[in-house]
Amino acid sequence: MEWTICERPAEVYDIEPTQRSAVVLSSGGLDSSSLISMLLNLGWDLTLIHFDYGSTHHEAEYHAFLRLVEHFGIEKERVYVVDLSSLKRLVSKGVALLDDQVDVPEGYYTEESMRQTVVPGRNTVMISYGLALAESLGKKFVAIAAHEGDHFIYPDCRIDYLRYMSQTIFLASDRKVKLLAPFAHLAKWEVVSVGNRFNCPFELTWSCYKGEPPKHCGTCGTCVERAEAFQKAGVEDPTIYDKDPCSFLRNKED
Numbered sequence: 001m002e003w004t005i006c007e008r009p010a011e012v013y014d015i016e017p018t019q020r021s022a023v024v025l026s027s028g029g030l031d032s033s034s035l036i037s038m039l040l041n042l043g044w045d046l047t048l049i050h051f052d053y054g055s056t057h058h059e060a061e062y063h064a065f066l067r068l069v070e071h072f073g074i075e076k077e078r079v080y081v082v083d084l085s086s087l088k089r090l091v092s093k094g095v096a097l098l099d100d101q102v103d104v105p106e107g108y109y110t111e112e113s114m115r116q117t118v119v120p121g122r123n124t125v126m127i128s129y130g131l132a133l134a135e136s137l138g139k140k141f142v143a144i145a146a147h148e149g150d151h152f153i154y155p156d157c158r159i160d161y162l163r164y165m166s167q168t169i170f171l172a173s174d175r176k177v178k179l180l181a182p183f184a185h186l187a188k189w190e191v192v193s194v195g196n197r198f199n200c201p202f203e204l205t206w207s208c209y210k211g212e213p214p215k216h217c218g219t220c221g222t223c224v225e226r227a228e229a230f231q232k233a234g235v236e237d238p239t240i241y242d243k244d245p246c247s248f249l250r251n252k253e254d
Helices: 009-013 030-041 058-072 086-091 111-115 122-137 159-172 188-197 221-233 246-253
Strands: 021-025 045-052 079-083 141-143 178-180
Touching: 009 030, 021 030, 021 122, 030 045, 030 058, 030 188, 045 058, 045 122, 122 141, 122 159, 159 178, 188 221, 221 246
Parallel strands: 021 045, 021 141, 045 079, 141 178
Antiparallel strands: none
8 A cells, every 4th residue: 555654674675765755753762763873874864853742851862862963963954853841731640751750660661560651642743743844844754763662552652553653644644754663563672783783873872761861770661671672682782870770681581
């Protein structure tokens, strides 16, 4: 079908050079930065869009995003920062990333603990903004770095959602824009492998929900997930952790 989503890295290679333009949803994190690294190395014309949805860790993410923009040499006219802080007022209650009264889960994510980090509607809102920007700039795709590790609890990272969303934005843009989600079937460690292959500057990225730069906390779920991904990929982890996340990795093995 015309709207079919690009959902595997190999499919990116099959896209005609004249179609290789995208608005990339970029948090400043490991996944989106790996995606940017891959696309730039394959000659894509990219515009980056970053969102402030009022999360407790946004300042660290934002500064990571700015460092990455500089590293990749993205011109300022190709960089957009969108204020979505109103989303926090709508959905913050009980959400660990938005509600100061809710502790950020530590250690390995379980279905119960990960559920506390779900921000209702987040990807749908962000993709919609990405669509509006892509259509106005004449870009062919909105690119998102959703991966398989997020599927079991984040409904807006699952492949069915991404496929329907691709159809939605394709029709909404009068068949001009589609969704690019080449990590949709990859585990987190496989994303690291792709990023490493394309020289992603992992040391500039930020994942932590609790720490303060330059140190990741090493105890929150995203830190543990990050450390495990590097370990499984066999890639050196350049992250500076306040506490060693390896204790959680050993506990899981036990």
